[in-house]
Amino acid sequence: MTKVLFVCLGNICRSPMAEFIFKDIVKKKGLEKDFYIDSAATSGYNERYKECMYQEAKDILKEYGVPFTEHYSRQIRKEDYDKFDYILGMEEENIKNILKIVGKDTKNKIFKLLDFTEKPRDIIDPWYYGNFDATYYDITYGCEMFLENILNKENS
Numbered sequence: 066m067t068k069v070l071f072v073c074l075g076n077i078c079r080s081p082m083a084e085f086i087f088k089d090i091v092k093k094k095g096l097e098k099d100f101y102i103d104s105a106a107t108s109g110y111n112e113r114y115k116e117c118m119y120q121e122a123k124d125i126l127k128e129y130g131v132p133f134t135e136h137y138s139r140q141i142r143k144e145d146y147d148k149f150d151y152i153l154g155m156e157e158e159n160i161k162n163i164l165k166i167v168g169k170d171t172k173n174k175i176f177k178l179l180d181f182t183e184k185p186r187d188i189i190d191p192w193y194y195g196n197f198d199a200t201y202y203d204i205t206y207g208c209e210m211f212l213e214n215i216l217n218k219e220n221s
């Protein structure tokens with residue numbers, strides 16, 4: 066079982082989108098039983114206010130037919146480092162903040178989602194920049210390439 070934690074600043078836009086998009090990709094490939102998939106925030110703000118996934122994030126998942134369940138923001142915890150095999154941030158700032166919470170990445174588990182693509186870069190925050198289509202596209206591309214990468218690794 067491969068355990069994957071997607072992380073962004075608020076855990077109400079990008080990382081829950083990644084969680085549900087990756088769950089959908091994995092399910093369509095019949096690999097559901099091989100993965101445990103979750104998401105979390107670097108900030109504790111949205112957990113304190115019991116925030117759900119942002120409406121525009123839900124709307125874009127609905128538009129593209131990606132199923133999702135009820136989701137509440139939670140902040141990443143130090144113990145998540147041992148619990149998960151991969152901790153995937155959306156942007157450089159996430160990586161810095163993840164490391165502040167979990168400590169050093171001694172087991173090489175922490176990456177940016179688009180590190181697995183031909184063009185590693187940040188996935189910009191739609192909360193501030195508002196382009197949920199671009200976010201959906203980047204996350205889907207990142208998730209597909211990430212899955213391909215880990216399946217190749219398992220088969221090599």
Ligand code: 4NP
Nearest residue numbers: 073074075076077078079192
């Ligand atoms: P996310 O977007 O990191 O993709 O979930 C954000 C959502 C909320 C806030 C910031 C970013 N916020 O400041 O509440």
